[in-house]
Amino acid sequence: MSRFLTRDGKRLYGLMAEFDSPEKLVHACEAASEAGYTRLGAYTPYPIEAVWEAIGHHRSKLPLIVLAGGLAGAAGGFLLQYWASVHAYPLNIGGRPLDSWIAFLVPAFETTILFASFAAVLGMFFLNGLPQPYHPAFNVPRFAEASRDRYFLMITTKDRNFEPAAVRELLAGLGPVEVNEVED
Amino acid sequence: MAELTPDARMGKPPVVAPGYTPGSVTDKISAIVLTRTPRWWWVAFGLSFLLMQALLVGVAYLFFEGVGIWGVNNPVGWGFAIINFVWWIGIGHAGTLISAILLLLRQEWRTSINRFAEAMTLFAVACAGVFPLVHLGRPWLAYWLLPYPNTMGLWPNFRSPLIWDVFAVSTYATVSALFWYVGLIPDMATLRDRSRRRWKKIVYGFAAMGWRGHAAHWHNYEVAYLLLAGLATPLVVSVHTVVSFDFAVGQIPGWHATIFPPYFVAGAVFAGFAMVLTLAVPLRQAFALQDFITMRHIQNMAKVMLTTGLIVAYGYLIEIFMAFYSGNQYEEFMLLNRIQGPYKLHWWALLLCNVLAPQAIWLRKVRSSPWLVFLVAMFVNVGMWLERFVIVVTSLSREFLPSSWGTYSGTRWDWAIFVGTIGLFLSLLFLFVRFLPMISIFEMRTILPEAKSVHQRPEEADA
Numbered sequence: 001m002s003r004f005l006t007r008d009g010k011r012l013y014g015l016m017a018e019f020d021s022p023e024k025l026v027h028a029c030e031a032a033s034e035a036g037y038t039r040l041g042a043y044t045p046y047p048i049e050a051v052w053e054a055i056g057h058h059r060s061k062l063p064l065i066v067l068a069g070g071l072a073g074a075a076g077g078f079l080l081q082y083w084a085s086v087h088a089y090p091l092n093i094g095g096r097p098l099d100s101w102i103a104f105l106v107p108a109f110e111t112t113i114l115f116a117s118f119a120a121v122l123g124m125f126f127l128n129g130l131p132q133p134y135h136p137a138f139n140v141p142r143f144a145e146a147s148r149d150r151y152f153l154m155i156t157t158k159d160r161n162f163e164p165a166a167v168r169e170l171l172a173g174l175g176p177v178e179v180n181e182v183e184d
Numbered sequence: 185m186a187e188l189t190p191d192a193r194m195g196k197p198p199v200v201a202p203g204y205t206p207g208s209v210t211d212k213i214s215a216i217v218l219t220r221t222p223r224w225w226w227v228a229f230g231l232s233f234l235l236m237q238a239l240l241v242g243v244a245y246l247f248f249e250g251v252g253i254w255g256v257n258n259p260v261g262w263g264f265a266i267i268n269f270v271w272w273i274g275i276g277h278a279g280t281l282i283s284a285i286l287l288l289l290r291q292e293w294r295t296s297i298n299r300f301a302e303a304m305t306l307f308a309v310a311c312a313g314v315f316p317l318v319h320l321g322r323p324w325l326a327y328w329l330l331p332y333p334n335t336m337g338l339w340p341n342f343r344s345p346l347i348w349d350v351f352a353v354s355t356y357a358t359v360s361a362l363f364w365y366v367g368l369i370p371d372m373a374t375l376r377d378r379s380r381r382r383w384k385k386i387v388y389g390f391a392a393m394g395w396r397g398h399a400a401h402w403h404n405y406e407v408a409y410l411l412l413a414g415l416a417t418p419l420v421v422s423v424h425t426v427v428s429f430d431f432a433v434g435q436i437p438g439w440h441a442t443i444f445p446p447y448f449v450a451g452a453v454f455a456g457f458a459m460v461l462t463l464a465v466p467l468r469q470a471f472a473l474q475d476f477i478t479m480r481h482i483q484n485m486a487k488v489m490l491t492t493g494l495i496v497a498y499g500y501l502i503e504i505f506m507a508f509y510s511g512n513q514y515e516e517f518m519l520l521n522r523i524q525g526p527y528k529l530h531w532w533a534l535l536l537c538n539v540l541a542p543q544a545i546w547l548r549k550v551r552s553s554p555w556l557v558f559l560v561a562m563f564v565n566v567g568m569w570l571e572r573f574v575i576v577v578t579s580l581s582r583e584f585l586p587s588s589w590g591t592y593s594g595t596r597w598d599w600a601i602f603v604g605t606i607g608l609f610l611s612l613l614f615l616f617v618r619f620l621p622m623i624s625i626f627e628m629r630t631i632l633p634e635a636k637s638v639h640q641r642p643e644e645a646d647a
């Protein structure tokens with residue numbers, strides 16, 4: 001729950017600055033981090049690693065999720081075949097052993113890929129909090145340009161150091177096109 | 185900064201025409217989806233949709249009457265259905281190769297063709313999937329192929345290549361769809377933000393899932409995309425390998441060969457690149473996308489087609505060599521039967537289409553003309569269909585015992601269903617280019633000079 005209000009008397013979510021070049025955004029992210037702000041939202045129309053590094057990056061947990069998915073797929077796929085062929089429905093095909101594990105490797109390989117891929121996609125959604133039907137950022141009409149060619153930096157009221165006047169002054173000093181209030 | 189890039193110094197056309205910014209790229213690609221439908225689109229989609237009716241009528245009659253309406257019988261029990269299945273699945277492989285393998289190899293030129301090549305993969309797999317299902321005889325029991333607990337206590341035979349095929353193809357279809365959709369999410373956000381009509385905003389917004397381009401989201405997104413590419417790469421190789429096992433695990437002369445997996449995978453990429461070129465050349469003309477799908481793309485794809493074509497030609501050569509080197513009279517007979525038997529016309533036409541015609545790509549003049557490349561690609565499309573015809577029919581029609589020899593030809597229903605799937609493929613493709621961005625907008629932004637400057641790390645700048 002925000003302590004601050006917008007000029008129209010609505011609840012304030014944060015202040016958002018719009019930039020017209022990626023370099024300015026990178027610089028702004030670095031300046032805001034240096035000023036001690038931690039709850040930063042940097043929005044770009046395409047992935048820019050320098051931005052992620054400037055707002056305090058950490059390694060993605062996704063590879064571990066995908067590894068777990070792949071291992072589950074490998075084990076699940078193989079055990080299903082083993083159980084079905086050896087216990088549930090033993091079938092003598094030309095005298096071959098019931099546990100024809102070499103043949104089982106092919107479907108097990110496919111289930112490995114299948115489960116790992118689902119883990120990659122669903123894990124990415126989970127880590128990113130998607131699908132997210134509502135986010136205050138969209139209350140700024142100019143934010144539609146974040147998916148075209150504009151770069152945005154938002155400092156939210158959740159930040160412990162948030163003080164509207166100080167944040168506005170900081171953002172205004174970084175060469176933005178404009179600074180907007182974000183309604184919650 | 186008028187310095188020439190290494191590419192330009194070597195006389196290669198650029199990957200994107202100069203002068204574009206993230207804004208203008210976004211506007212140009214999203215305009216194809218968001219502005220009024222061009223009149224030619226209705227004509228093209230209408231004709232494709234009409235062609236698709238052949239599939240509907242053919243399948244309806246097939247379900248009513250049974251597989252007896254086809255040309256298959258003893259000894260040729262596998263006819264058009266398997267030929268078309270392998271043909272379509274192979275075509276799909278180029279999409280995954282472009283989107284996954286070329287991504288891992290950091291081939292920047294893949295960016296403007298990966299989206300529609302992936303769409304082509306999905307639609308080709310959909311067309312391929314029709315054939316094994318309708319060939320079942322009792323297609324309403326198709327789910328018996330899947331392992332699921334049932335009251336009959338039955339489980340599939342996991343030692344059968346046909347069950348491997350079920351796993352390989354269904355995984356391939358699913359993973360291709362996931363990969364494609366993940367790639368679309370940021371572009372769905374762009375279309376959500378750019379469309380003016382409310383219902384369009386809702387539909388594209390729904391597909392975008394609330395994507396807003398947060399730096400942390402991009403980071404996870406890129407990791408996910410890279411991992412999916414890494415997973416799709418061995419998958420695509422496995423799929424045509426498993427398809428080739430359908431033949432290679434059998435004992436029929438001409439099928440039982442260890443060269444089949446690599447030879448099939450190369451053939452798949454060969455056929456797939458031919459189909460991507462078949463689609464890319466007219467589409468770039470129709471939508472005036474020559475600035476994004478440049479001659480660089482056409483030339484590179486033509487070169488991949490030539491290279492894989494040579495691998496396929498090597499496969500043919502080894503087949504001929506092994507037939508005689510094996511000293512096996514059945515193998516030897518199989519080959520002589522291909523060259524001078526009842527299907528010799530198919531075999532010689534296949535050599536003309538797959539081995540001779542692609543050699544034209546060696547000439548710079550041919551490579552530099554989109555429509556000549558298109559012509560070569562058409563030869564390859566036909567040639568790869570003939571290749572599967574020769575593999576399936578010549579071996580089955582004259583196997584070990586002369587007393588069980590026979591002949592085979594497709595009936596009008598075989599042709600109706602085959603031609604109908606081409607209609608299905610084209611219908612889906614025209615719907616795709618109309619309603620979804622056929623070039624990945626956000627990836628195009630990353631290869632522009634504006635993005636390059638900030639992407640450059642200090643260590644790279646020194647180099």
